[in-house]
Amino acid sequence: MKRTGLMLSALAAFVVLVSSCRKEPLNDMTAEESRIYVTNYDEKADFTTFKTFSIVDSVAVISNREGSKKELTQYDQQLLAQLKSQMQARGYTLVDKAAKPDLAMNVSRIDNTTTSIGYNPGYWAGWPGYWDTGYWGYPGWGYWFPSYYNVFRYNEKSVAVDLLDLKNAKTGEGNKLTAIWNVMLRGSGVWNGNNIETMVKAVFDQSQYLKTTN
Amino acid sequence: MKSIKTIILGLALIAGGAVAAHAQSRPPLSVNVNYSIAQPLGSLKDYADKTSFRGWNVGVQYHLNDQLAVGLKTGFGDFYERVPRAVYPGKGEDISAVQTRTLQTIPILATVQYTFTKPDAAVLPYAGLGIGTANMNYEKYWGEFVEKENKWAFQVSPEVGVNVPFGKYSPFMFNASVQYNYAPYKQFEIKNFNTVQANIGLKFHIQ
Numbered sequence: 001m002k003r004t005g006l007m008l009s010a011l012a013a014f015v016v017l018v019s020s021c022r023k024e025p026l027n028d029m030t031a032e033e034s035r036i037y038v039t040n041y042d043e044k045a046d047f048t049t050f051k052t053f054s055i056v057d058s059v060a061v062i063s064n065r066e067g068s069k070k071e072l073t074q075y076d077q078q079l080l081a082q083l084k085s086q087m088q089a090r091g092y093t094l095v096d097k098a099a100k101p102d103l104a105m106n107v108s109r110i111d112n113t114t115t116s117i118g119y120n121p122g123y124w125a126g127w128p129g130y131w132d133t134g135y136w137g138y139p140g141w142g143y144w145f146p147s148y149y150n151v152f153r154y155n156e157k158s159v160a161v162d163l164l165d166l167k168n169a170k171t172g173e174g175n176k177l178t179a180i181w182n183v184m185l186r187g188s189g190v191w192n193g194n195n196i197e198t199m200v201k202a203v204f205d206q207s208q209y210l211k212t213t214n
Numbered sequence: 215m216k217s218i219k220t221i222i223l224g225l226a227l228i229a230g231g232a233v234a235a236h237a238q239s240r241p242p243l244s245v246n247v248n249y250s251i252a253q254p255l256g257s258l259k260d261y262a263d264k265t266s267f268r269g270w271n272v273g274v275q276y277h278l279n280d281q282l283a284v285g286l287k288t289g290f291g292d293f294y295e296r297v298p299r300a301v302y303p304g305k306g307e308d309i310s311a312v313q314t315r316t317l318q319t320i321p322i323l324a325t326v327q328y329t330f331t332k333p334d335a336a337v338l339p340y341a342g343l344g345i346g347t348a349n350m351n352y353e354k355y356w357g358e359f360v361e362k363e364n365k366w367a368f369q370v371s372p373e374v375g376v377n378v379p380f381g382k383y384s385p386f387m388f389n390a391s392v393q394y395n396y397a398p399y400k401q402f403e404i405k406n407f408n409t410v411q412a413n414i415g416l417k418f419h420i421q
Contacts, residue, residue, distance in 0.1 A: 023294045025314035034358035037310040187357045206301045206308040
């Protein structure tokens with residue numbers, strides 16, 4: 001009887017130990033902590049050789065649920081404005097896309113409910129809704145992302161910024177515009193306007209090579 | 215239960231050769247349950263430097279005589295550290311993230327243990343060695359995104375401790391021990407698994 005009691009209490013203690021063993025990383029994670037800011041860059045690119053840039057007039061919304069569309073919400077306006085001012089702060093001159101800019105900046109919001117889209121940031125370049133190369137005056141061309149660009153598997157909402165080399169577009173193989181810089185913002189709250197300034201500042205801060213000489 | 219006994223008896227033969235059966239002071243089969251605290255060392259400490267208070271282990275032993283026992287041991291340990299936001303450079307890549315670095319380990323060890331005193335002593339000090347394998351579950355969170363690898367590694371764990379019976383010849387004892395764990399486990403920044411672990415718990419001879 002006494003032995004049975006001991007066995008049972010030992011078993012009870014064991015169950016408590018097993019069930020409370022692991023500290024779960026996601027349980028106490030804030031939205032700020034959940035976000036990651038990824039930048040990829042072309043190691044062969046010399047960012048100082050570019051002088052001018054242009055940016056899309058709206059944001060492509062790429063979704064695996066609702067199809068694709070271009071939007072210009074208040075969030076989108078703020079995002080585009082932040083990107084412009086950061087680029088200008090690095091010495092690049094904003095010009096109209098008709099004025100043959102050296103660099104083109106595509107901005108997209110990606111909304112996926114599955115995690116199956118893959119690792120490569122260039123993957124959605126072929127998706128309906130993504131910026132057509134024709135927008136930049138290269139109809140029928142494709143996009144090319146260096147193969148070592150890779151980002152983490154993600155789900156739900158993210159933001160992508162792709163900086164394309166138009167200056168050297170003529171010399172590219174197979175009529176492709178090379179993305180020399182790519183930004184991925186992912187995690188909770190990336191579509192929240194209050195976070196734009198912090199997020200955009202962070203990606204420029206970690207990309208000190210992105211500047212030109214005047 | 216019968217198969218566990220068979221395994222332990224098999225281990226007994228490997229470990230100690232034939233040991234003549236003779237009268238023992240306590241029933242030969244014992245079970246112990248322990249809570250454990252582990253301190254990571256070396257590259258594991260660089261990865262996740264917090265002392266782990268989330269560990270336990272259980273073991274069964276077959277006592278060949280009053281001094282020598284062989285058995286099996288398993289358990290769990292969880293290492294964890296959250297690192298404030300930083301930029302991690304890679305090839306053509308920089309990632310700004312809050313990293314939550316975790317490692318869960320489940321060792322499965324064959325053990326041999328030698329008690330230094332007579333069975334009627336008030337305190338029974340012992341030394342032991344565990345050799346076997348450990349499942350290492352590496353989960354590093356970049357923000358809310360996990361990078362995950364699970365694999366097995368060889369592990370060796372020497373141990374020293376004391377058993378304090380609740381009364382002379384009692385089959386029921388308090389146990390306290392310190393063990394060192396080493397596993398040649400490599401995963402990204404972890405070059406090997408290296409910890410010092412303290413255990414407290416209960417041990418009882420059941421039959």
